[in-house]
Amino acid sequence: MMTEQQTSIRQKLASYLAQLPQPAALKLASGLERERLRGTANLPYEMILAGLRPLLASFRGARPGMPDALRQFCRPFEDLLVDRDDNGARQGRISRVSVMRVWSWLEQDLMPDTLPDLKARIAEHTLKNDEVALNAAVSVMHASTAAAIHAAFDEARQDTARRKQVEKRLGGEIGFEDAREIADVLSVAPAMLELQAVLPKQIADFDEGMVATLKELYERVEETSPSNALYLVFAAMGRLSEPSQILRFVRKVAQQRDDKVISRCELSIFGEQLLSDMEKIARRCEALRPGHADLDELLEDVRRFAHLSKGFTAEIDLHRNGEWGQRLLSARGRLSAAISQEMSRFETELVRALPFHQFGQYGRGGPMRPDLGKAPDRSRLDRVEACLRFVRGVTPICESLGAQSHCRSIRQQIETYLASYEDRLLEELRVSQGTSRTNAGDFLEAAARLHETLGEDRQAEVLRRRGQVAAQG
Numbered sequence: 001m002m003t004e005q006q007t008s009i010r011q012k013l014a015s016y017l018a019q020l021p022q023p024a025a026l027k028l029a030s031g032l033e034r035e036r037l038r039g040t041a042n043l044p045y046e047m048i049l050a051g052l053r054p055l056l057a058s059f060r061g062a063r064p065g066m067p068d069a070l071r072q073f074c075r076p077f078e079d080l081l082v083d084r085d086d087n088g089a090r091q092g093r094i095s096r097v098s099v100m101r102v103w104s105w106l107e108q109d110l111m112p113d114t115l116p117d118l119k120a121r122i123a124e125h126t127l128k129n130d131e132v133a134l135n136a137a138v139s140v141m142h143a144s145t146a147a148a149i150h151a152a153f154d155e156a157r158q159d160t161a162r163r164k165q166v167e168k169r170l171g172g173e174i175g176f177e178d179a180r181e182i183a184d185v186l187s188v189a190p191a192m193l194e195l196q197a198v199l200p201k202q203i204a205d206f207d208e209g210m211v212a213t214l215k216e217l218y219e220r221v222e223e224t225s226p227s228n229a230l231y232l233v234f235a236a237m238g239r240l241s242e243p244s245q246i247l248r249f250v251r252k253v254a255q256q257r258d259d260k261v262i263s264r265c266e267l268s269i270f271g272e273q274l275l276s277d278m279e280k281i282a283r284r285c286e287a288l289r290p291g292h293a294d295l296d297e298l299l300e301d302v303r304r305f306a307h308l309s310k311g312f313t314a315e316i317d318l319h320r321n322g323e324w325g326q327r328l329l330s331a332r333g334r335l336s337a338a339i340s341q342e343m344s345r346f347e348t349e350l351v352r353a354l355p356f357h358q359f360g361q362y363g364r365g366g367p368m369r370p371d372l373g374k375a376p377d378r379s380r381l382d383r384v385e386a387c388l389r390f391v392r393g394v395t396p397i398c399e400s401l402g403a404q405s406h407c408r409s410i411r412q413q414i415e416t417y418l419a420s421y422e423d424r425l426l427e428e429l430r431v432s433q434g435t436s437r438t439n440a441g442d443f444l445e446a447a448a449r450l451h452e453t454l455g456e457d458r459q460a461e462v463l464r465r466r467g468q469v470a471a472q473g
Contacts, residue, residue: 067126069119073103080185081094081099102182153183215249263322282332298342346388369427375438391454428440
């Protein structure tokens with residue numbers, strides 16, 4: 001158990017390392033790995049590498065350096081690693097925090113005599129650059145660690161008390177499931193490594209050649225290990241810029257585009273996961289209180305939903321009365337309702353930021369003019385700018401969300417109010433004096449910035465020129 005001071009040091013170190021440029025991070029990681037292989041003592045290798053791993057995982061291309069036994073251990077399942085998984089245990093996703101727990105479990109409990117010897121051999125062959133001997137030692141490590149974990153799990157299944165001990169050792173039920181998946185992947189490690197060698201690290205377009213390569217590997221592994229062959233597909237999915245493109249592989253195996261057929265085949269889990277991700281986004285957005293959401297985060301969720309939905313419907317033929325079609329329509333309806341409810345308050349926020357006040361003897365029906373008694377309220381303008389960023393971001397994708405009518409209506413309301421406010425503000429700018437004139441200029445600049453937030457740079461520039469003319473008049 002780390003002390004509070006150690007935790008603070010680790011957090012500060014991780015924060016510093018996260019800011020390193022790619023060349024520096026790669027050079028530091030390579031140097032640490034080399035020194036650790038040589039046995040150089042008195043360096044906090046694991047603490048530094050733990051801070052570097054999330055950054056290294058985000059870099060494209062093969063990572064240079066001299067991988068130690070732990071990194072070689074992780075190679076077969078590196079495409080399945082996630083920083084966090086809010087969905088809990090899910091096939092094909094392994095939490096990074098589980099890796100060190102499993103490794104320590106192997107070192108201290110399952111293979112206390114064998115694993116140190118394997119680590120030493122891997123270090124020796126790596127330093128000597130003996131690739132043949134290194135590959136042989138790594139293969140032995142993958143096979144033996146998989147067998148050790150599977151044996152421990154067989155024992156735990158037969159003894160409830162033993163299972164509880166193992167779960168506690170691995171950080172709970174999710175860690176237990178992660179360990180099982182690690183063992184399953186390691187049992188087909190040669191095929192996983194072969195897949196990594198033939199597929200690019202980042203795949204923008206999962207073309208027919210790549211699909212055929214994956215299909216060949218999958219069918220070869222499926223003959224001897226049907227359940228574990230799925231990890232090849234999960235690994236390929238982890239390399240796709242568009243996760244929905246994995247359905248191209250599913251279509252090729254099922255030889256169908258129909259969702260009613262695909263949803264009942266052995267590879268339906270990939271469609272189910274995409275649907276599950278969309279449903280989770282819809283539920284999260286539905287639970288938000290209007291006016292209290294972080295609109296930039298909400299926009300990211302909405303964009304991801306639209307992205308997944310568009311890819312899903314492009315890859316397979318969905319039927320409105322099919323199970324998948326119904327689930328997608330339901331999720332889209334819930335998300336659309338949440339967006340509409342959130343956007344319904346945007347005009348109110350705009351009125352608060354660019355306020356009018358009534359004058360004369362006609363009460364509420366009297367003439368309106370911009371309220372220039374105070375300078376623009378920065379916090380209100382910030383809220384409006386967030387609202388307009390959301391409108392601008394949602395507008396191009398609103399049709400795929402089923403929210404096009406409400407988006408058009410809200411944007412029209414915003415544009416109408418801005419036009420009315422700007423005309424009357426320019427009138428005030430011509431005749432006002434002193435503080436009111438200063439405030440009028442500030443409000444005009446605020447209105448111009450709102451146009452820029454909507455992507456209307458030309459309208460913003462025209463408004464500024466009109467303001468200059470009005471001020472001179």
